[in-house]
Amino acid sequence: MDKRFMTGNEAIAEAALQAGCRYYFGYPITPQNEIPEYMSRRLPEVGGTFLQAESEIAAIYMVYGASGSGARVMTSSSSPGISLKQEGISYIAAGELPCVIANIMRGGPGLGGIQPSQADYFQAVKGGGHGDYHLLVLAPSTVQEAVSLTMESFDLADKYRNPVMLLGDGFIGQMMEPVVFEKRPAVSLPAKDWACTGAKGRASNLVKTLNLDPAELEKHNIKLYEKYQKMRKDEVRLENYLTDDAEVVIAAYGSVARIAKTAIQALRQKGIKVGMIRPISLFPFPYQAFADIAKRVKKILVVEMSMGQMIEDVKLGVCGAAQVSFYGRVGGMVPSYEEIVAEIEKLVKVAP
Amino acid sequence: MDKRFMTGNEAIAEAALQAGCRYYFGYPITPQNEIPEYMSRRLPEVGGTFLQAESEIAAIYMVYGASGSGARVMTSSSSPGISLKQEGISYIAAGELPCVIANIMRGGPGLGGIQPSQADYFQAVKGGGHGDYHLLVLAPSTVQEAVSLTMESFDLADKYRNPVMLLGDGFIGQMMEPVVFEKRPAVSLPAKDWACTGAKGRASNLVKTLNLDPAELEKHNIKLYEKYQKMRKDEVRLENYLTDDAEVVIAAYGSVARIAKTAIQALRQKGIKVGMIRPISLFPFPYQAFADIAKRVKKILVVEMSMGQMIEDVKLGVCGAAQVSFYGRVGGMVPSYEEIVAEIEKLVKVAP
Amino acid sequence: MITEMNNMERVFGRPESLRPVSTHYCPGCGHGIVNRLVAEVIDELGIREQTIGVAPVGCAVFLYNYLNVDMFEAAHGRAPAIATGCKRVHPNMTVFTYQGDGDLAAIGTAETIHAAARGENITTIFINNATYGMTGGQMAPTSLVGQKTTTSPTGRKIERAGYPIKMAELLATLDGPAYISRVSVSSAKYVVRAKQAIRKAFETQIKGLGYSLVEVLSPCPTDWHMTPAAAIEWLEENMLPHYPLGEFKVPQEAR
Amino acid sequence: MITEMNNMERVFGRPESLRPVSTHYCPGCGHGIVNRLVAEVIDELGIREQTIGVAPVGCAVFLYNYLNVDMFEAAHGRAPAIATGCKRVHPNMTVFTYQGDGDLAAIGTAETIHAAARGENITTIFINNATYGMTGGQMAPTSLVGQKTTTSPTGRKIERAGYPIKMAELLATLDGPAYISRVSVSSAKYVVRAKQAIRKAFETQIKGLGYSLVEVLSPCPTDWHMTPAAAIEWLEENMLPHYPLGEFKVPQEAR
Amino acid sequence: MERKSICTNVIMAGFGGQGLMFIGKLLAYCAMKRGLNVTWIPSYGPEMRGGTANCTVVISDQPIGSPVITSPDALIIMNNPSLEAFEPRIKTDGLLFINNNLVTCQIKRKDLQVISVPANDAAVEAGEKKAANMVILGTYVARTGILTKEDVAAGFKEFFGAKTEYLASNMQALEKGMSYA
Amino acid sequence: MERKSICTNVIMAGFGGQGLMFIGKLLAYCAMKRGLNVTWIPSYGPEMRGGTANCTVVISDQPIGSPVITSPDALIIMNNPSLEAFEPRIKTDGLLFINNNLVTCQIKRKDLQVISVPANDAAVEAGEKKAANMVILGTYVARTGILTKEDVAAGFKEFFGAKTEYLASNMQALEKGMSYA
Amino acid sequence: MSNSEKKERRAGIVINEDYCKGCGLCLSACPQHLIKIEESVSAKGYYPAAFVDPEAKCTACALCARMCPDVAIEVFKAKNKVGGNE
C-alpha cells in the first residue's frame, strides 16, 4: 500500500471520496479549509459536485436535500459554523437522513480562536440542536484513523439513516502524517427506497420532520430512541491502552489521547502503572468500559482540551465507584505530556 | 395587588417590561407568538423598541448589539428558532453580554410539533453552541413564577454579565392563570461602563469575542469558568416538596412538576410517601440536593417531557447512591398524574 | 345533477397530480388555487414522475399531502438550499420550491438570493400574502405600509419596520435568474395568467435555462380578518398598486 | 529629512481617529486605505465620540485596534443586525459597519438586505475584494467568472457556482436605502472619490435619511497571488468592467 | 351540586370558530374574580385556522397542581368529532354537556349525566345567533353552580371590554342556557 | 549523532514567507519515505498572511504519541522574535540552528549546541537567493544525520513535483548548508 | 345571451360538497350568477356553494372552477361543441 503524506483535513476529504461521497457542500472556516479546497479540486474529477454554499446554514440544508435525494454527501466546518448548523442537524436527524458532518473544533466560545480545541463535546454528543436526537460521533486520534473513521462514517450513516459527526480538533485537521488508503470491504446496506428520486412506478416519497399529532410524534421519537439504543449496543468503539495492569487510568480522546500516550510511557518508565481508555465513539459513549475499570482502578484522570465536558460521561460511567479528576487546557492551549505526567504524579501521591 | 389573568407568554412579556426591558427583537414561531405580539403593542407605549427581525439569527445579533450598547433587552423563540440562535448565544456568552432569552419549547427534533415539550434541556444547560460557556437557565412551573423569574432574569443577567435563558414548555407559554405583578426591590448592579455608548470622555470600548492568542483565550475561558463556579455556589434554586418524610422522590421541573404534585397528593392519599425535588435553576443544577436526598431515599423517579435528559444531571448528583428511574412522554404528549402515580406504584412494589 | 352531466364531457376538473383530498387551508385561501395550478402544469407537461417538490414551513407545509410527487418538507426558509442539494443530485428532475413570503423573503432571504444568483436550475413558486399565515398573521417583509398585523397592531410604520420588499424586482436585477414574474390569483383572468407564468417557469427549468420564480399575490382572508370576497378586493386595491404584475425577466431565447 | 520639513506645515498625515499602530494587513492591501478614509471622515465630521463601529469577521476583524471609537466585533455576516440593535438603543450615535464580500454578500445576505429594506439609519462600508481574504482566498460571491481561487481552482464556472453578485445595484432597487455607491481604491484619484462617497454616506445617516452603503473595490494581493502593483492593475482591468463605479442611489434631498 | 371544597375541571371542545376558547377563558376569569385558583389551557390543531380546538379549565380553592386533565369532571361538546375524541375520557358519572343542534352522533357511554342543549336554536331565540357558546356556558354554570349570571356578566365586561348591547344579548343567551340545566 | 532507536523532533520558526513550513514538510516527507513515522504540525499567527509561523516535526521509528512538543530536541530559527519565543523551550544540550543573517539577538542560554548558519548569504552563493530555508535544512540533516542529500532530493521531486532547474539550485543550497554542520 | 327561455342544458358544473368550504369565490367569479351559498351546513361544517341554473345559462367558461381554492368544482359541457373554454 502506498503511503501518502497528508494533512488530516485532506485525508478526510480523500477518504470521503473513496467511500463514495460525491457531494460536498460547505463554507470556509479555519482550521478546516483544506477539506472544501481539496473537494473543489477532486470532486469534479470524479464526476461529483462541490458547491461552496452561501453560509453554513445553506450548506447543511443542501446536505439535507442531497441526502434526501439518495446521495452520499458530506459537509464540514469548525465550531461557530457547526453552531449555525444546529437547526439543520436536528432536522437531518429527525428526517433520518444519512450524511457525514466533520467538525474540526477550534477554541471558543464566540469567535474564539483558530487553535485546536475539544470544547464542542457537549454540543456533539448531547445534541446542540433541539429535541431528542443523537448523532453518531466518532473522534479520530491520528490522521490514519481519521481516514478509516471517515470511510466507516458513510456506512454507519446509511446503516442507521442517521447523521454521523466526525469530531476532530484542529490538530487532527492540520497535522500531516503518513496515511494508507485501504479499500474497505463492501458492506451490505439497506436500499434507499425512501429517497426522493421522482415518483416513477411507485408511490410518492416524502422526506419530512413535521408531526402535528403528538401521538405520532411520540412514536417517531421512540423509533429514533430505539435506533440510538441499537447504536449503544452495537457501535461502541474504544481503545484500551495498557489498562490491564494499570493503577491509574487516563480518559482522553482525539489528539489529547496521543499526548497522553507519551505521558503514559514516561510515567511507566518512572514505574507508575498508568493506562488509558480512549473513547473512539463519543456517542455511543463507552460507559461500560468505565464502569468495568472502576471496579478495579480507583483513580481516573480525564484530560481534555476543554473546561471539562467528557468528564460528565466518564462520571456517569463510573457512577461513584472511582475518583474522577480532571485536567484541561482550553482556548487553543494544549496539555503537554509533561503536564499530564505531573497531574498523574500528584494524583498517585495523595491517598485515595 | 391586582390579579391579572394572562397567558404565560403575555405574563413573561409584561414582566420583562416591568423589569425595565425596553428592547425586544424576535421572530414569530408557535407557541410563543404572544410574546412578540404583546411586545409590539406595549413597547412603543413605554418608549421602547419592538422589532420583528428577518430571522432568529438576526434577532439574536440585534440582541447582541443592543446589549452591547448597554440596554436591557430580550428575545424569545421556540425550539427550532433557538437552535438557529446557538452561534449567537455562544457569542453573547463569550462577550459577556447580559440578556434574556426565552425558549418556549415544542416537540422536536426537526420541525416536530407545536405541543409542549422539555426536549431542549441538554441544549439549554450543556450548551447547544460551541465552546465552554453556560447560560443561567431558569424553569418556571406556574405563570406567576414565570413572572418572578423573568424579572429576576434581567437582574441576574446584569449581575453576571451573562445571558439568562427562561426555559418554558408550551404549557407555561400558553396556559392562562391569575398573576400578580409585584414591584421587585431594586438590586444594586454593576455599572455598564464596558458598553458601546460613544467614546466620549473615556477610552474607547470594545465588545468582542476573538482572542487569537491561545494563552489569552484560555485566560478568558477561566474567567468565564470562575463566573460559572460563582453561579454554582450562589444561584442554585429549587423547591423541596414534601421531601422530609418521603420514601420516594420525584425529580421534575416546569409544568411536569405541577402534574407531579397532583400525583404526589394522590399517592399520599394512598399512603405512599412521595416527595419532589423541583429544580428551578437548571443551570446551576441543584446537584447537592440530590446528593443529600440520596443519603436517605433510595428511589428517585425522574419525570420529563423528553426521552430522558435531566436524568443525567440527577444521576450526576446522586452519584450511584440511589436508584434513578425515568418516566417520560414526548412529542407533545404529556405525562398525566395518573401515569406518574402508576410509575411510582410500580417502583415501590419492586424490592430495591 | 351528476346524472345530468352524464352525457357531457368534463372540461375542468381536479388535475391528476393533485390527490383527491380536502386541504387544511382556510376557506378562500389563495394557496388552494396555486396548489391546483402547479398540479395542472405538472399534468400538462407530463412530468409528475420526474418532479420533486419542496414544501415550505408556512401554511403550505402540507403541500406534500396534496401533490402526488416526491417531496421534501423544508425547514423555514431553507427550501432553495434543499432544492439545490436535490437538483445537483438529480439534474434531470424538475425540482421546485413552494414558499411563502415569510419563508422566502424574511428568514430565507440569503438562500433565495443565492439560488437565484447561482442560476440554480430550479423553479420557485412564491406566495405573497403579505403576512405570516401559519403563525397567525404577523407582519411579513411584504406587508404593506400601514397594514395592521398582530406584530404591527397600529399598522406597519416605515420608521420602525421599513419598507415592504418587492422580491420579483429585486431578483430580476441578478444575472442568475432566467425567468421572473409576478401574477395574482385575485380573479379568474389573473388565475389563467398565473398558470401560464407557472408553466413558463417550469419550462424554463426543463430547457435548462436557469432559475425561475413566479411571485403570486394571494389572499389570506383569515389573517387579514376579512371574508374571502373582501380579501380579494383588498388584494386588488392595495397589493396590486404596490406589487405590479408582469414579467421582470424572461429567458434569453424567449425574448 | 524630518528636520527638513520642520518649517513646513503638514498637509497630510495620520487622522486622529486612527491609532498610531501598525496594522496586520498584508503589504498593499486595500483595507488599510479604507480604514484610513473612514478615520479621516470621522475626523472631518468631528464625530469620533458619537460614533460606534461594527467590525466584521474577515481581514478587517481587527479594525477595532485601529479606529479609536467604540466598537463591536461582529459574528461573520451579522454586523448589520448588531448595528441595528445598537442604533435602536443609540439613535443619535453614528453607527457603521465595515464588511467584506464574504461577510456581507454571502453569509450576511439576509441581514444586509433587511437592514437596507428597513431603511435602518446606519452606514455600511463594504469591501469587495472578490475573495475571502482572511481564510486564505476562497471564492466569494463577488469573485469574477473565471477567477481562480482555492475553491474554484480551475476558475469560477457559471454552471457550477453561478454569477458574481453586484450588491450595490441589487440594494439600490430597494426602497429603504438612501445612499448607495460603488468606488475603488485602485488609484489616488479613485481614493479621493472613495472618501467623498464615505463622507456622503455618513452624512446621509447624520441627516437621518436612512440606510447608506459604499461598496469599495479593493485589492487583495495576497490571495490574488500578485504583487501589490499587479493587484491594482488586475482590479482595474477585471473588476472595474464588471463592477461599474458610481452612485446608484442618492438621498432624495440631495438629488 | 353543592359548593364545599371546590375543585373541578372541564374540557370544552368543538370547531375552531365556535367560541369555546372564549367561554373557557370567561369561565376561568370569572372564577378567578370569585377568589378561586384557575388554569386555562388551550389545544389547537395544526398551526393554521379552522379544524378542531379545545381547552381545559381547572377551578379550585387550593393551589392547582396539574392543569392537564386526562379524565375531566365535565365536558362541553360542540361537534361530532369532539364527542368521539373526548367521550371515552370523561369520569364516571361526569357531566356531559352537548349542543344537540350540531352533535348528532350517539352517546355510547351509559354512566354519564348527559345535558343536551339546543344551543344554536336557543342562541337564535336569544337574538344573537353566534352565542351558542354562551348558551351552553349558561347551562354549565347553572348545573355546576360554580358561577352566577352576575359573575359572568361582570367578567364578560371587565375582561373582554364588551360593548353593552353585545353584552346584553350574550347575557340573554347565557340565561337561556341556564334554563336547560 | 548516531542513528540507533530514532526518535527526534524539531521546531522551525520564522516569518511567514521564509519557507519554514515547506522544509518542515519536506523533512517529514523524506523521513516517511525512509520508512519512519512522522508528524508535522503547523502553527500560524492570525488568520491572515504574514506574521510569524512555526511548525513541529516529530520523527520516530516507533508510533508517535504526542505530535506536540514542549521542549524540542532541536530548533531552527529564522528571525529574532522566534528566537525569543522558543529559546527558553529547547532541551538542555539541544541543537539550536540559527540563520545568523537575520537573527541578531543574543542567545542567552549556555547549555545549547548552537549552529550558526549564514543562510541568506549561502543561498545567494548557491544561486537561489530564496533558498535560505534549504540551506538551514541542509545543516540540520547533516548535523543530525537523519537524512542524506539524496533522500531530500528524492522527496523534493516526488512530493512537490518541482521542476528540475528549480530542484538543482535548491539542492545546491542544501549542500551548502550541509557544509555548516 | 340573456335569453331566458327554458333551454336544453349544454353545460354545467358539479360542486363537490366534501371539498367545498363555502368561501363564495365562485359566486363572484360566475359571470352568469349561477352559484349561491346553501342555507344548511355541510358535514364538514361549512355552508357549501350550490349550482342554480334553471335557465341553463351556464357556458362552461370554468371561471368559477378556476377561482375555487378547493378544487370543488367540475365543469361539464355537451360533447362536440366549440365553446369559450381554455
Next chain:
Amino acid sequence: MSNSEKKERRAGIVINEDYCKGCGLCLSACPQHLIKIEESVSAKGYYPAAFVDPEAKCTACALCARMCPDVAIEVFKAKNKVGGNE
C-alpha cells in the same frame, strides 16, 4: 514643471519605516517618481519605501500618501503657499 535646477524645498514627504511594508503603491502613485524601494530590510522585515527628491520636485500633491495602505506617509509643504492639495 520639469525645471531640474536645484530648487529650494517647498514640499516633501516623510515615510515612517515602522509603518511602511514596502508595498510600492506610493511609487506608482507619485507623478514625479520621487519614491523608491530601499535595498535593505527594515526592523519589521520589509523593504521600505524612501523619498528621493534631490531636485525638490515634490508638489505635496499627496497622491503617494493617499495610496499608502499603511498611513506611513506624511506630506509637508512650505507655509503660506497655495498648492494642489485637497
